[in-house]
Amino acid sequence: MKVVALIFLLFVTTACVAQKGSANFYLIDWKAQSIEADAADTLAKKLTGSYTTDLEKVRAIFSWITGNIDYQVKPRYNRPGKSSTKYLVEDPSDTASILKPLNERVADLVIRRKEAFCDGYAKLFKTLCDFSGIKAEIIIGYARTGEGMDKAGRRFRSNHSWNAVFIDSTWHLLDVTWASGFLTYRDNEFMRRYNNRYFLTPPQDFIDDHYPEDLRWTLLPQPPAIREFSYSPFKQIGFVHSNITSYSPEKGVIDAAIGDTIRLVLSTNVKEEYPVSQWDTITQPFAWLYIKPTSINNGTLSYTYTVQSQAVEWLNLVYNDEVLMRYRINIKKPETAKE
Numbered sequence: 001m002k003v004v005a006l007i008f009l010l011f012v013t014t015a016c017v018a019q020k021g022s023a024n025f026y027l028i029d030w031k032a033q034s035i036e037a038d039a040a041d042t043l044a045k046k047l048t049g050s051y052t053t054d055l056e057k058v059r060a061i062f063s064w065i066t067g068n069i070d071y072q073v074k075p076r077y078n079r080p081g082k083s084s085t086k087y088l089v090e091d092p093s094d095t096a097s098i099l100k101p102l103n104e105r106v107a108d109l110v111i112r113r114k115e116a117f118c119d120g121y122a123k124l125f126k127t128l129c130d131f132s133g134i135k136a137e138i139i140i141g142y143a144r145t146g147e148g149m150d151k152a153g154r155r156f157r158s159n160h161s162w163n164a165v166f167i168d169s170t171w172h173l174l175d176v177t178w179a180s181g182f183l184t185y186r187d188n189e190f191m192r193r194y195n196n197r198y199f200l201t202p203p204q205d206f207i208d209d210h211y212p213e214d215l216r217w218t219l220l221p222q223p224p225a226i227r228e229f230s231y232s233p234f235k236q237i238g239f240v241h242s243n244i245t246s247y248s249p250e251k252g253v254i255d256a257a258i259g260d261t262i263r264l265v266l267s268t269n270v271k272e273e274y275p276v277s278q279w280d281t282i283t284q285p286f287a288w289l290y291i292k293p294t295s296i297n298n299g300t301l302s303y304t305y306t307v308q309s310q311a312v313e314w315l316n317l318v319y320n321d322e323v324l325m326r327y328r329i330n331i332k333k334p335e336t337a338k339e
Contacts, residue, residue, distance in 0.1 A: 023056045025063075032063040040107040040124070044131035054134050054167045061128045062199055065121065066180040071190040072115040073183065103127045103138075121177040122161040135166035139173075141212035162210060164217055165200075171219055172200045175210065182237045184321060197240050209235050238322030242270045247325065254315070256307050257332045264303040264317060264327070272296060272320055287313040290323070307331060 028051075037043035047064055048057035100108070107127035110116040116124065122138045129136035143160035162175040179198040181191050197205075203219035215223045233252040235244075246267045256262055289312060293301040303317055307329070315327045 023053065023059060025059055028056060028059045029063040029067075032060045033067050035064060038108075038112060040104055040111060040127045041131050043111060044128045047128065048132040057132050057134055058129070058165055058167060059199075061125060061132065062174065062176055062179070065124060065128075065176045066194050067192075068114060069110060069121065069124070069180060070115045070192065071177065071181065071183065072117050072120070073188060073190055103130075118161045118177040121180070122163050125163050125165075125174075125176050129165060137164045137217070138162075139164055139210075139212050139214075139217045141210060141214075141217070143210055160210070164219075167200075173203060173206045173210070173217075173219060174199050174201065175206075178237055182241070182322060193241070195237065195240060234326040236323045236325060238319065238324045241322060242268045242319050242324055244268050244324060249327075253328045253330055255330045255332065258307055258310065261304055261306045262315065262329070264315075266301040266303075266317065266319075266324065268299050268301060268319070270320070287311055288316065289314065290316045290318050292318050 032047060035043070035046045037046055043064070044061070047060040051057050051060065103123045104127050106120055106123040110120045110124045126136045126138050139162050141160060141162075143162075160177075162173070162177070164171050164173055166172075175198040179195045181193045181195075183190055207218055207220060207224060211226065212218060231252050232250065233247065244266050248265045254262055289305065291303055291305055294304050295302045301317075301319060305315060310331050310333075312329050312331060315329050316323045317325045317327075
C-alpha cells in the first residue's frame, strides 16, 4: 500500500516541477520517503540538511509528513474509563520529554506513533520548520467538515489546525492533514492519498474551506464575512478529488417540508471508479444521510432525496466512496409548511 501511495505521490508531483522551476519536487519527494528518525531534531536535519532554499526544505518536510503519518481515527485515552482527547497523550515514563517545549514533545510523539489528529500534524510541521530555520505558524480556525456548528447551522467553533510558512519573503498557506488523505464515509477508515492542492495553496482558494480565527491569516486584503463562509455548502476533500466544477443549489442551507423532493446537481470530469449500484442509497430517517447519485450522465451527477422525517439535518453527497459536499436541511414544522 505504501509503495502504491509513493508512486501516486511521485506521479502527482511531476507536474509541480514545471510550475516551481526553482525546485525539483520529484526528487525531493522521492528522497524524503526513504528517511527515518525517531525525534524531530534528527528528522529535520536529515530532511533539510542537503538543501539550500527554503522552498526545497519545506517541500521535504511536507512530503515526509504526508507520506508517513496516518490520521488518528480513534482517540487515545489517559486512563480506563476517562474521556478521550483529540490531542496526543504523552507517556508519563518519558521523563526526558518534560524538558522540551510542548510543540516538540507532540512532534516526537507523532513521529514515534506515526499517527496524529490535525493538531499533531500542524505541530509536527512547525517543529520541523523551526529546527530547519524556517518561520512557520500554527493556524487555528474553522474547516468545512460539518463539525462545530449549532443546530441552526449558522455558528462555528474552532475545529481544525493548519499552517502558514514564510518562503521567499512571503507567507504561504498549507494543510498537511488534508494533503495526507481522507476518511471513508462508510467505515471511517483513513485512506492515504496525497493531495497537492493543500501545498502552498493560493489564499483565494484556501479560504474556500479554511477560515482562521485571526483573519490576518486568510492572507487576503478583504476576507469574506463569516456569514458567507457558513452559508455555502461544506466542501469535503472528495470535492477536490473528484474535481467538481459546478454545483446546485449554491446555498448551503436547504428549506424543505415533509414530502418535498430535493434535487441537487454537480459537474465533474472524474470517472466513477465504483458502480452506482454497489451500495444502496441510505434513506433511513437519521439526522445524517449519505446519498449516491441517482444518475450519472456525461459528467453530470444528479442526486434526489424525498424528505421523509423531521429528524433529517444533514445531506451528504457521495461519489467514488467519498463525501463531496454536505448540505444543511432545514425541515419546516408541519404547522409552518405550505399547504
